[in-house]
Amino acid sequence: xxxxxxxxxxxxxxxxxxxxxxxxxxxxxxxxxxxxxxxxxxxxxxxxxxxxxxxxxxxxxxxxxxxxxxxxxxxxxxxxxxxxxxxxxxxxxxxxxxxxxxxxxxxxxxxxxxxxxxxxxxxxxxxxxxxxxxxxxxxxxxxxxxxxxxxxxxxxxxxxxxxxxxxxxxxxxxxxxxxxxxxxxxxxxxxxxxxxxxxxxxxxxxxxxxxxxxxxxxxxxxxxxxxxxxxxxxxxxxxxxxxxxxxxxxxxxxxxxxxxxxxxxxxxxxxxxxxxxxxxxxxxxxxxxxxxxxxxxxxxxxxxxxxxxxxxxxxxxxxxxxxxxxxxxxxxxxxxxxxxxxxxxxxxxxxxxxxxxxxxxxxxxxxxxxxxxxxxxxxxxxxxxxxxxxxxxx
Amino acid sequence: xxxxxxxxxxxxxxxxxxxxxxxxxxxxxxxxxxxxxxxxxxxxxxxxxxxxxxxxxxxxxxxxxxxxxxxxxxxxxxxxxxxxxxxxxxxxxxxxxxxxxxxxxxxxxxxxxxxxxxxxxxxxxxxxxxxxxxxxxxxxxxxxxxxxxxxx
Ligand SMILES: NC(=O)c1ccc[n+]([C@@H]2O[C@H](COP(=O)([O-])OP(=O)(O)OC[C@H]3O[C@@H](n4cnc5c(N)ncnc54)[C@H](O)[C@@H]3O)[C@@H](O)[C@H]2O)c1
Ligand SMILES: [Zn+2]
Ligand SMILES: [Zn+2]
Numbered sequence: 001x002x003x004x005x006x007x008x009x010x011x012x013x014x015x016x017x018x019x020x021x022x023x024x025x026x027x028x029x030x031x032x033x034x035x036x037x038x039x040x041x042x043x044x045x046x047x048x049x050x051x052x053x054x055x056x057x058x059x060x061x062x063x064x065x066x067x068x069x070x071x072x073x074x075x076x077x078x079x080x081x082x083x084x085x086x087x088x089x090x091x092x093x094x095x096x097x098x099x100x101x102x103x104x105x106x107x108x109x110x111x112x113x114x115x116x117x118x119x120x121x122x123x124x125x126x127x128x129x130x131x132x133x134x135x136x137x138x139x140x141x142x143x144x145x146x147x148x149x150x151x152x153x154x155x156x157x158x159x160x161x162x163x164x165x166x167x168x169x170x171x172x173x174x175x176x177x178x179x180x181x182x183x184x185x186x187x188x189x190x191x192x193x194x195x196x197x198x199x200x201x202x203x204x205x206x207x208x209x210x211x212x213x214x215x216x217x218x219x220x221x222x223x224x225x226x227x228x229x230x231x232x233x234x235x236x237x238x239x240x241x242x243x244x245x246x247x248x249x250x251x252x253x254x255x256x257x258x259x260x261x262x263x264x265x266x267x268x269x270x271x272x273x274x275x276x277x278x279x280x281x282x283x284x285x286x287x288x289x290x291x292x293x294x295x296x297x298x299x300x301x302x303x304x305x306x307x308x309x310x311x312x313x314x315x316x317x318x319x320x321x322x323x324x325x326x327x328x329x330x331x332x333x334x335x336x337x338x339x340x341x342x343x344x345x346x347x348x349x350x351x352x353x354x355x356x357x358x359x360x361x362x363x364x365x366x367x368x369x370x371x372x373x374x375x376x377x378x379x380x381x382x383x384x385x386x387x388x389x390x391x392x393x394x
Numbered sequence: 395x396x397x398x399x400x401x402x403x404x405x406x407x408x409x410x411x412x413x414x415x416x417x418x419x420x421x422x423x424x425x426x427x428x429x430x431x432x433x434x435x436x437x438x439x440x441x442x443x444x445x446x447x448x449x450x451x452x453x454x455x456x457x458x459x460x461x462x463x464x465x466x467x468x469x470x471x472x473x474x475x476x477x478x479x480x481x482x483x484x485x486x487x488x489x490x491x492x493x494x495x496x497x498x499x500x501x502x503x504x505x506x507x508x509x510x511x512x513x514x515x516x517x518x519x520x521x522x523x524x525x526x527x528x529x530x531x532x533x534x535x536x537x538x539x540x541x542x543x544x545x546x
Contacts, residue, residue: 007525017524023517053533055525072513092511094436094467105433106508109518112543113536121544124516130537136519146516 002389003057003140004368009047012369017057020136020144025072028148030084034165035062035138036359037375037385038086039195040310043264044128045372048286048312051113051131059139059387060086060126061169063161066152067142075149081161082152083345084145085337086169088124088133091150095123102334107146108133117313122334139368141389153341156349162362162386166196166355167344170384172337173308174200175344177259178208180331181306185209190246190255190298192291194222194234196358196384197308198261202232203353205257214249216242216291218267221381229357238269243298254300263309266290272317279316286313296322296330307332361385427480431499431546432472433507434463442469448505448515455479456499471506473499490539497542504541 005015020029038061043049045058063083066076076082089101096104104123108114111121113131124146127137136143145152155164174197183189189205191198194217202213213232217223223234235245246255264287267273276288295305296319305328323330347353360383363371371385435442439462444450449458449471456479461470475495482488482495489497505515522537523530 005525008527015524018521020519023520024514026512026514051533051536053523053525053530054527055523055530088516090508090512090516092436093507094434097436106512107516109516110537110540111504112540115544119545130522130533130540134518134522134537144519147512 001141002365003136004059004365004387005054006044006052006056006058007054010045012045012058012372014366014368015055017055017136017140020140020142022068022070023144024146025070026147026149027070028066028073028076028145028152029068030062030064030082030143030145030152031067032062032064032138032140032143032389034064034161035059035387035389036165036170037372037387038169039197039263040128041372042376043310043312045376046265048264049129049131050117050312051110051129053130056127056129057136057140058127059137060128061165062126062138062143063155063165063168064143066148070148073148076152080152081155083155083164083167083341084126084138085151085153085172085335085341086125087151087335087337088126088135088146089150089338090147091338096150096338099336099339100333101336101338110134125334139365139387139389141365150338153345156345159345159349160356162359163348163356164345165386166200166358166384167341167348169335169337170196170358171200171344171348171353171355172340173197173335174202174261175204175340176333176335177201177261177306177308178204178210178257179340180333181257181259182304182329183208183210183257186211187256188212188250188253189214189257189259190295191215191232191259191261192295193217193261193263193309194219194226195261198259199226199230199358200355201259201261201308202226202230205259206231207347207352210257212249214246214255219378222378222383225357225383229354242294246298250300254298254303256300256303258295258299258303258305259308260291260295260305261308262291264288264311266309276316285316287311287315289315289318293317293319296328299326299328302327304329304331310334358384359386363387364391365389426484427475427495430459430472430474431496431503432470433503433546434468434470435507435510436468437510438462438466439469442510446506446509448502448509449473452479452498452502455495471503473503475499489543490535492539492542494542497539500544500546501542503546
């Protein structure tokens, strides 16, 4: 079959790879109808995530049709249209049982690597390096889905493919940021990053009762989209002083909850950005925490900061003093999608959560390297490119 | 040029991290072989049955014990090398070449836990990749050891 492969830093190509097979009784094989580019892939492509091999199939946010079912699968049958959670959870370890699905004990087949890096290993995610489980990704005609009873969810008939697609990864990620960030009715919430993840976090904050949601980015089309489709206020960080703007908007208090949806390749304007970039290029530190720093600094006393953006290693100039002295709660996570996906599909069906607008481009699998180039460089207003292995939809 | 540099840096970064990890353990190596390696299985002690197969296979080289985990977190399943199982290298070379005697114990503990909790041991996709490059070979070596490495 055809698949999009990582060939080296900033090198992608569409290759012929062997078809996936059922490897465990609880697996299904999904024929992918749509997948999408995610900001996390950019960190992979840029070479910031270790343990990639040339020829690895990437992609983790997808939807498709079940074409083969292992004998241990109870909840699915051939022909089901399903959206699949990007993280694989076994459903029965202590973490899965406690709704902390991305921390699953049983899905990462290479636990030694991330245990050495981080102390303990997270669960596996599709197409995201051998450190994160080594599973093949979803920018392919077919993909194997382990523990499918727990990670694949039937899509309601009234929800179209593209709308449902974002329930695989970006929507549950955003929801988790607002939920576990502790958004409560009446809160003022600030979100860094107006990509799909940031937009979904902003919408989740509103649905959880936030009174005011302010989103920060620099791309005018993303800021406009966030105002129009999410209904949040926006700040262009290249035009103004974000901290001062947030103080003015919050009666001088600062936001109650700050959600960072930018990640390790954050862009910035000041000298600290140049410093971070130089150090990252030399691999002296792995991540640029520009937006995390700003979130911690801007957050109100006793507030909460949730890191949704992906980071890989150690960061420099981390404002630990601000965190400690302001009594902040800092939390982060890879997405616990299984916890939210059915609820999100339901909200999409009811029209409470709009996702379709995120799909600014639709392309075939052959065009996937171009799709990633557009997405990486935010060309032509690209927010998310949807990749259709069966060819672009009519 | 730049790309080659970045790729080399990534590989070197992973390698250096690994070597640092392996070396930092060297000092405390002495007692390592007698240490209990432990996983917590999400099953209450009263439902914890026979020693599962992956561990039973090693029975001549290990001792096994179980204890209830606090807070209803299940059952702690521990194993450690005993008798002539306690011989063999534990340095970086032994670990990279797959000759550290703790590696099969860690792997068996993880497999036992997964079997009890889920009824299966999840397998990676096969083949792992379709292309062979020097960086890929290094990653391949690391992943071949990864199920028996890390911290238990
Ligand atoms: N936690 C999870 O499970 C999870 C899941 C999916 C994605 N992610 C991560 O979320 C992040 C965002 O993903 P995405 O798909 O929306 O990516 P994206 O690239 O589309 O969006 C990132 C946005 O951040 C903006 N940005 C850059 N620097 C900024 C700064 N200093 N301040 C404010 N905004 C800034 C960019 O302009 C861009 O619009 C990535 O790091 C991705 O890896 C995490
Ligand atoms: Zn993602
Ligand atoms: Zn699990």
